[in-house]
Structure formats: structure tokens, C-alpha cells
Amino acid sequence: QVQLQESGPxxxxxxxxxxxxxxxxxxxxxxxxxYWSWIRQSPGKGLEWIGHIYYSGETNxxxxxxxxxxxxxxxxxxxxxxxxxxxxxxxxxxxxCARLTGxxxxxxxxxxxxxAS
Amino acid sequence: xxxxxxxxxxxxxxxxxxxxxxxxxxxxIGSGYDxxxxxxxxxxxxxxxxxxxxxxxxxxPDRFSxxxxxxxxxxxxxxxxxxDEADYYCQSYDSSLSGYVFGTGTKxxxx
Numbered sequence: 001q002v003q004l005q006e007s008g009p010x011x012x013x014x015x016x017x018x019x020x021x022x023x024x025x026x027x028x029x030x031x032x033x034x035y036w037s038w039i040r041q042s043p044g045k046g047l048e049w050i051g052h053i054y055y056s057g058e059t060n061x062x063x064x065x066x067x068x069x070x071x072x073x074x075x076x077x078x079x080x081x082x083x084x085x086x087x088x089x090x091x092x093x094x095x096x097c098a099r100l101t102g103x104x105x106x107x108x109x110x111x112x113x114x115x116a117s
Numbered sequence: 118x119x120x121x122x123x124x125x126x127x128x129x130x131x132x133x134x135x136x137x138x139x140x141x142x143x144x145x146i147g148s149g150y151d152x153x154x155x156x157x158x159x160x161x162x163x164x165x166x167x168x169x170x171x172x173x174x175x176x177x178p179d180r181f182s183x184x185x186x187x188x189x190x191x192x193x194x195x196x197x198x199x200x201d202e203a204d205y206y207c208q209s210y211d212s213s214l215s216g217y218v219f220g221t222g223t224k225x226x227x228x
Contacts, residue, residue: 007162037217044118047155047163047206062216072164100217103153103168103208110162 002027004097004108012091012115018084022097022113029078030055035100036080039109040093048093052100053057053080075098089114120145121207128226134195136220137223139207140188145218147188150210153191154183157204166205167192172188202227 008020022036029036037052042050051061053071061069065084073080084091092115129135139152148154152170153164163178165174167183170190170227180201182193190209194201 036220045221047167047219049218049219059160061214063214083228104153104163105165105168105174107164 002099002106004099004106005094006097006108006111008101008111008113010112011112012113013117014115015086018082018087018091018095018113018115020082020095020097020113021079022081022108023077023079024099025078027099028075029073029080030075033101035060035075036071037100038105039084039096039104040096041096043089044095045049045093050082050084051103060064072091089115091092119216119221120211120214121209123207123220123223125221126224127227128228129197130228131197131199133197133215134193134196135197135225137192137205137225139190139192139220141190141209142188144213145188145209145211146185148212149224150212152168152185152190154181155206155208156201159203163206173184186209190226195227197227199227201225 012018035052038050045116054061068085070083093108096110097108099106154167156166157163169184171183180196205223211218
């Protein structure tokens with residue numbers, strides 16, 4: 001059974017960089033069958049796809065966030081990471097990592113990140 | 118930016134059947150991209166409920182069914198149970214945005 005677990009600071013100051021890591025267990029980020037994704041959900045709002053990465057390092061980002069987002073993968077540690085720069089209060093959300101096969105079939109439990117000074 | 122539109126809420130009595138619509142456009146559902154559905158119970162992560170328009174992952178009760186036609190898709194819940202009270206989201210791919218999109222979400226209330 002594949003499991004994903006987000007980790008990282010729960011509080012980030014405005015204008016700084018949000019950094020999260022997703023550790024995968026029960027499966028490998030090096031599998032050529034999947035993409036590895038980040039999705040967020042603002043308080044009381046819907047879901048927003050942020051982007052995804054393939055084990056080779058190929059990425060695809062949401063155009064609305066592309067200028068501020070970087071997703072990377074570390075196959076030796078079996079994890080992938082999210083960096084979002086120049087954050088504002090609008091970036092406050094629960095951030096989920098998920099495995100993408102066309103659908104998002106496995107999700108982490110989510111990490112709440114609050115942007116505040 | 119939700120390009121897939123769902124009704125904000127639907128409700129039904131236990132045992133009834135409810136349906137949730139997901140309306141897209143020619144750049145997503147209408148282009149033939151698959152629609153997937155997720156159930157989000159309060160305070161938890163979304164869970165894949167239907168994939169590839171009408172397929173249920175192992176463990177999902179057959180009370181849940183999906184369909185797709187033209188630029189829209191639907192999720193039906195038959196024999197509604199109290200445990201089905203949750204938020205439901207559709208999801209597809211959009212070629213204009215070159216990315217994955219989610220529906221606006223529907224809250225199901227069991228009366």
C-alpha cells in the first residue's frame with residue numbers, strides 16, 4: 001500500500017519561500033508509471049492542482065503559479081519537494097502531495113501552511 | 118481557477134438516490150479527457166471514488182457510479198447513507214490550461 005507523508009514548516013512569513021517535502025513509502029518515485037503531484041486547498045475552498053514531476057525531473061506546473069513554483073525529486077531519498085516563492089496570505093492552505101496516474105489515486109494526509117508575520 | 122462547475126450542494130434522505138453534475142467545456146471533458154471523482158470527508162484528505170469516468174477502485178461500494186456525456190459528467194449515489202455526507206469533487210485535464218482541473222465541489226447532506 002502506497003503511503004505519502006508531507007512535512008515542512010507550518011508557518012511562513014509573507015514574501016518568503018514555502019518549502020514542503022513528500023516522502024513516499026510502499027512505492028518508488030522512480031517508477032516510470034506515475035507522476036508525483038502537489039495540490040492545495042485554501043480554507044473552506046476547493047482543490048487546486050499546483051504541479052507534478054516525473055522521476056526523470058520533467059515537470060508541469062499550473063500556469064497561474066508557474067512563475068513561483070519549483071518541484072524537485074530525490075530518488076535516493078524516495079521523496080519529492082515543493083518550493084513556492086514570494087508567498088502571501090492567499091497561499092495559506094492545506095498542501096497535499098499525491099500520486100498521479102491520470103487520476104490522483106493516493107494522497108498524503110495534508111499539511112496546513114499558514115502565511116503570516 | 119475552477120473550470121468544472123458543480124452544484125454547491127445536494128441533499129437526500131437515507132436510502133434515496135442523488136446525482137452530482139460536473140459541467141465542463143470543449144477544452145476538457147468535451148475533448149474526451151477522463152473524469153474522476155473524489156470524496157472528501159470532514160477534516161480528511163480527498164479519496165479517489167471513481168476513475169476513468171465510471172470505474173470504482175477496490176473497496177468503493179457499488180452504490181457509487183459515474184457517467185460522462187458530451188461536456189458533462191455525473192456522479193450518482195444510490196441508497197444514500199449517513200456516512201456519505203461529505204464534499205465531492207470532479208477532476209479532469211484541460212488542454213487550454215495544459216493542466217489538471219478540479220470541479221467547484223458539492224456538499225452532500227443526508228437529511
